[in-house]
Amino acid sequence: MSIIEIGCMGVKPDHAVMDSSTPEGRILQQAWGSVLQADGGPHWAYGGLECNDPLRLWGLFAFDSVQQHEKFAQTFGFQAVQDLPKILSHPIFQRHVAIDDGAAPLASVLDAGIKRMIFAYFPADVSEDNKVAIRECAKRVLTEHGWEGSRRSWGWGVENDFPILGNEDEGKGSAFVIFQSQSNQHVDLKEEDSSHQAALSELRNEFKAVGELLHVVSVQVGFQSFATK
Known part of the structure; x- marks a missing residue:
């Protein structure tokens, strides 16, 4: 059974976070790329904007367990995403499936x-x-x-x-x-x-x-x- 961290976040207006050629896109790519490469991090990550509301960014991350995610988030995960507030406005929710x-x-x-x-x-x-x-x-x-x-x-x-x-x-x-x-x-x-x-x-x-x-x-x-x- 796979455990998926599912999260939704607000995107700051006029920030093309899914375009890796923009400064904000590079911030997101660097953050999530670092998470993937770190020991104990997720097996894969998918992200995307909501089609009817492009100011909502969704992220899906695959872990073996909730405990693995929580342990990772308390260590390297927190450091890897510290620049995200520069491009994201607020968290909407974060849970596991x-x-x-x-x-x-x-x-x-x-x-x-x-x-x-x-x-x-x-x-x-x-x-x-x-x-x-x-x-x-x-x-x-x-x-x-x-x-x-x-x-x-x-x-x-x-x-x-x-x-x-x-x-x-x-x-x-x-x-x-x-x-x-x-x-x-x-x-x-x-x-x-x-x-x-x-x-x-x-x-x-x-x-x-x-x-x-x-x-x-x-x-x-x-x-x-x-x-x-």
Whole structure:
């Protein structure tokens, strides 16, 4: 089981952080590149701007365990990212997702086509039985809508206090996170979006039937690899 640190950060206006030819882009590349090369650091890192809100930077980092990440963050990790406040305005959230063993390797999903994340939020005390049922619903619905196994990955949040994106007034909860890449490399963007929206609607209905669904939100991000070890 892979543990993914997932984080979202605000980007300062007029800072092209994903362009490595700019000063701010070089700061990000240097910071995350240093993290990857350090002993005890993540196995890989992907970052990208939210397509509908380019002032939000998302980062995904693969660790063996939460403990490994926490130990690294307290040592070299803290030093490696000390220049990020020069280009980032504020942290939005940072949590961990445990990728299911039966899901596709997340890096392979992130390397393919359009990338989306679906966050489905449930009460903090959602039962283990409901977690299993929710996962099985997701597998079935995604398959029916054309996302075969190699183009999807998923997992439950390790923490049960994920902030509810887009509906912060609801507070926090447990999150089931789905990572999707393009369902078929030959379909056009309009068809792809229509397929995604249909799957999202069905997921919402199925999840409501299984558990006390608090909120569902889909986020499209232009993820790029920052290299691997």
